[in-house]
Amino acid sequence: MSKVLVSDPIDQAGIDILTQVATVDVKTGLKPAELTAIIGEYDALMIRSGTQVTEEIIQAGTQLKIIGRAGVGVDNVDIPAATRRGIVVVNSPEGNTIAAAEHALAMMLSLSRHIPDANASVKSGEWDRKSFVGVEVYKKTLGVVGLGKIGSHVATVAKAMGMKLLAYDPFISTERAEQLGCQLVEIDLLMQQADYITLHIPKTPQTTHLINATTLAKMKPTARIINCARGGIIDEAALAAAIKSGQIKGAALDVFESEPLGESDLRSLGKEMILTPHLGASTTEAQVNVAIDVAEQIRDVLLGLPARSAVNIPGFGPDVLEELKPYMQLAETLGNLVGQLAGGRVESLTVRLQGELATNKSQPLVVASLKGLLYQALRERVNYVNASIEAKERGIRVIETRDASVRDYAGSLHLEATGTLGTHSVTGALLGDKEIHLTDVDGFPINVPPSKYMLFTLHRDMPGIIGKLGSLLGSFNVNIASMQVGRKIVRGDAVMALSIDDPLPDGILSEIVKVAGIRDAYTVNL
Numbered sequence: 001m002s003k004v005l006v007s008d009p010i011d012q013a014g015i016d017i018l019t020q021v022a023t024v025d026v027k028t029g030l031k032p033a034e035l036t037a038i039i040g041e042y043d044a045l046m047i048r049s050g051t052q053v054t055e056e057i058i059q060a061g062t063q064l065k066i067i068g069r070a071g072v073g074v075d076n077v078d079i080p081a082a083t084r085r086g087i088v089v090v091n092s093p094e095g096n097t098i099a100a101a102e103h104a105l106a107m108m109l110s111l112s113r114h115i116p117d118a119n120a121s122v123k124s125g126e127w128d129r130k131s132f133v134g135v136e137v138y139k140k141t142l143g144v145v146g147l148g149k150i151g152s153h154v155a156t157v158a159k160a161m162g163m164k165l166l167a168y169d170p171f172i173s174t175e176r177a178e179q180l181g182c183q184l185v186e187i188d189l190l191m192q193q194a195d196y197i198t199l200h201i202p203k204t205p206q207t208t209h210l211i212n213a214t215t216l217a218k219m220k221p222t223a224r225i226i227n228c229a230r231g232g233i234i235d236e237a238a239l240a241a242a243i244k245s246g247q248i249k250g251a252a253l254d255v256f257e258s259e260p261l262g263e264s265d266l267r268s269l270g271k272e273m274i275l276t277p278h279l280g281a282s283t284t285e286a287q288v289n290v291a292i293d294v295a296e297q298i299r300d301v302l303l304g305l306p307a308r309s310a311v312n313i314p315g316f317g318p319d320v321l322e323e324l325k326p327y328m329q330l331a332e333t334l335g336n337l338v339g340q341l342a343g344g345r346v347e348s349l350t351v352r353l354q355g356e357l358a359t360n361k362s363q364p365l366v367v368a369s370l371k372g373l374l375y376q377a378l379r380e381r382v383n384y385v386n387a388s389i390e391a392k393e394r395g396i397r398v399i400e401t402r403d404a405s406v407r408d409y410a411g412s413l414h415l416e417a418t419g420t421l422g423t424h425s426v427t428g429a430l431l432g433d434k435e436i437h438l439t440d441v442d443g444f445p446i447n448v449p450p451s452k453y454m455l456f457t458l459h460r461d462m463p464g465i466i467g468k469l470g471s472l473l474g475s476f477n478v479n480i481a482s483m484q485v486g487r488k489i490v491r492g493d494a495v496m497a498l499s500i501d502d503p504l505p506d507g508i509l510s511e512i513v514k515v516a517g518i519r520d521a522y523t524v525n526l
């Protein structure tokens with residue numbers, strides 16, 4: 001049975017799913033060295049933002065197949081290191097969207113009405129109404145930085161509260177922003193004009209310290225900033241200085257450069273600074289959502305099924321995957337086949353999406369083709385996660401093309417590889433009930449389902465060859481399950497595709513090419 005380590009607090013709903021397929025150990029609060037010492041026993045690791053999954057931990061996780069992040073941000077996981085090791089990293093892109101958006105809105109209203117400090121004041125026995133006069137958000141301008149899932153929900157609710165909306169997001173269309181009632185502007189203008197600024201972007205090299213002394217200096221002295229996205233997007237020292245000097249009015253932070261927050265100037269600021277301990281996703285609903293979402297994906301991957309929200313398999317969204325799943329298997333089979341026909345050391349692979357398939361996303365099919373191509377060399381070590389990297393490291397040139405005009409089958413996939421045995425090509429399609437068929441080998445039309453052991457010959461189409469080959473195989477005790485000849489012209493060159501019941505014995509290929517009329521023979525194990 002597989003073993004899963006849960007190293008951050010996860011809702012029981014997720015644990016219940018994991019226990020269907022694995023032994024689950026919940027060990028929270030482990031120090032990095034303690035995690036490194038035990039991770040080698042586990043097939044899967046389930047985390048939230050508390051566990052730092054460093055390269056060292058990934059190296060020590062020799063059995064790891066999947067890291068599941070029960071939340072959105074995966075900046076606490078060394079994704080390139082996981083990808084190199086073929087470990088799939090999944091998250092829950094939508095499970096806590098509403099929770100995080102509502103926390104940002106709560107922060108905005110709390111800042112405006114001083115709710116945390118007013119509450120503390122009453123609880124300490126005071127009745128002070130003068131110190132806590134607030135401001136309204138109605139008709140104020142909210143600047144949303146990052147108009148993704150959380151930013152969009154914040155914008156929708158803020159609009160309903162009568163706020164004017166500016167947004168900065170270089171990856172979002174003007175139409176999308178307009179649908180949400182936002183005016184898309186550059187960051188400088190947003191900083192200058194907004195009364196409230198709320199951050200909903202990932203932490204990346206581009207966004208680290210996006211809010212710094214220079215950008216803070218552009219804000220209005222009455223403006224407030226809210227960060228429920230990631231610590232480190234705001235330069236905390238510069239923010240504390242800007243509030244102290246009165247350059248800006250205030251801030252509310254849920255996330256910090258270093259968590260848990262240690263000694264910090266931020267703690268010494270008064271009612272204009274609200275701090276929460278990374279609570280954005282901490283609602284009952286969100287925790288159930290993310291735990292179920294990620295546990296299901298871990299369960300699926302441990303059962304050999306694909307994950308729906310893998311962050312290190314580009315282009316493999318759930319919809320794409322569902323639609324392309326049968327074609328992924330076709331691509332893998334063709335990749336494996338053409339790789340063997342081309343011999344080891346493949347230098348280049350061309351993947352051509354044909355007919356109806358040409359309108360689909362090609363990337364998943366290219367990755368699946370590469371996985372098949374590399375299977376002979378890497379066996380189970382190659383998967384959808386690392387196939388592209390492994391191919392790149394081997395210097396395999398990958399060319400993607402599409403040809404919608406090919407009409408032989410509803411949609412077909414054509415792969416051509418050049419390796420030590422020259423250039424070879426195969427085409428395949430899905431027929432009937434999604435059954436894989438080889439429809440072309442080296443330009444010769446055939447129609448055979450692939451089988452575990454196959455023999456291909458290139459020969460001259462002339463009487464007697466099939467009989468001679470049959471007798472030869474018989475003399476080596478090789479049983480033929482099916483056979484088909486593909487030719488373009490009568491008595492010209494032809495290809496023979498044979499399915500055989502057992503692997504071809506050593507030495508037989510050199511005997512086959514001695515048969516008069518047979519020029520080449522290739523054996524393939526799928």
Ligand SMILES: NC(=O)C1=CN([C@@H]2O[C@H](COP(=O)(O)OP(=O)(O)OC[C@H]3O[C@@H](n4cnc5c(N)ncnc54)[C@H](O)[C@@H]3O)[C@@H](O)[C@H]2O)C=CC1
Binds near residue numbers: 228279
């Ligand atoms: N405080 C908490 O507990 C939680 C925090 N988060 C964090 O909130 C953030 C947003 O999450 P989602 O909305 O789900 O992500 P998302 O991926 O849906 O949206 C992010 C948006 O940021 C934009 N973006 C990327 N780089 C940018 C840049 N350089 N400048 C401006 N915009 C940029 C993207 O185009 C995208 O529209 C993430 O950092 C996530 O980790 C998410 C959930 C809970």
Ligand SMILES: O=C(O)C(=O)COP(=O)(O)O
Binds near residue numbers: 049050074281
């Ligand atoms: O989902 C996210 O990105 C979060 O920041 C939530 O973090 P958490 O799961 O509460 O540790």
